[in-house]
Amino acid sequence: MTDIENQIHCDALLFDLDGVLIDSTETILRIWKEWADRNGVDIREIERVAHGLRSVETIRRVAPHLDAEKEAELFFQRELVDSEGIRAFDGAISLLSSLPEGAWAVVTSGRSELVKIRMAKTGLPVPLQLVTANDVKEGKPSPEPYLAGAKKVGVAPERCLVIEDAPAGIVAGKAAGMRVAAIASTHSRDALLKTGADLVLDRLSDLMVQSGTNGARLTVGQRTG
Numbered sequence: 001m002t003d004i005e006n007q008i009h010c011d012a013l014l015f016d017l018d019g020v021l022i023d024s025t026e027t028i029l030r031i032w033k034e035w036a037d038r039n040g041v042d043i044r045e046i047e048r049v050a051h052g053l054r055s056v057e058t059i060r061r062v063a064p065h066l067d068a069e070k071e072a073e074l075f076f077q078r079e080l081v082d083s084e085g086i087r088a089f090d091g092a093i094s095l096l097s098s099l100p101e102g103a104w105a106v107v108t109s110g111r112s113e114l115v116k117i118r119m120a121k122t123g124l125p126v127p128l129q130l131v132t133a134n135d136v137k138e139g140k141p142s143p144e145p146y147l148a149g150a151k152k153v154g155v156a157p158e159r160c161l162v163i164e165d166a167p168a169g170i171v172a173g174k175a176a177g178m179r180v181a182a183i184a185s186t187h188s189r190d191a192l193l194k195t196g197a198d199l200v201l202d203r204l205s206d207l208m209v210q211s212g213t214n215g216a217r218l219t220v221g222q223r224t225g
């Protein structure tokens with residue numbers, strides 16, 4: 001029998017996409033490497049700051065001399081035609097399919113067109129509620145995306161649990177007044193804990209969700225046994 005430990009009670013789950021539900025690291029790094037080589041930017045600096053940020057914000061940080069809006073659009077067009085290597089993480093499809101309708105949303109720094117392409121390619125169920133870069137003025141680490149997610153699912157921020165993989169996303173979730181469970185897929189456990197994650201798991205398949213207790217809709221924790 002499988003038990004659950006490190007329990008967190010909540011009414012809704014707000015998932016980041018890339019690095020949490022979808023493994024797109026190979027694809028994203030390949031496109032960033034092309035962009036970096038073309039613009040004379042150190043790919044190591046991009047790797048240091050890009051996780052969890054919208055591409056326009058990454059470009060502003062690593063190449064402030066460029067027209068970030070123009071470059072981000074070119075980057076986006078390249079992403080639309082390159083899905084090679086993208087896959088769903090183990091357990092992602094079964095987890096989302098098991099959740100109560102309306103009890104979860106995806107909150108991502110990607111643009112809506114790209115999100116739909118990647119979710120379709122990986123076979124992930126499209127959520128009823130989706131927050132993308134198109135829906136906010138400020139991306140992560142601003143709390144705006146996760147506050148928008150809470151509003152869409154109709155749940156108070158303090159009753160939402162964020163599932164993230166990147167420090168920028170953790171900061172965004174905590175700033176929104178939410179608890180955060182982090183998946184150590186793109187960053188170390190220590191880095192995620194230092195950023196303020198309430199729970200850190202090695203992989204998404206370690207995350208267990210059950211019907212809630214103590215008046216909560218969901219009980220989330222670490223799979224054991």
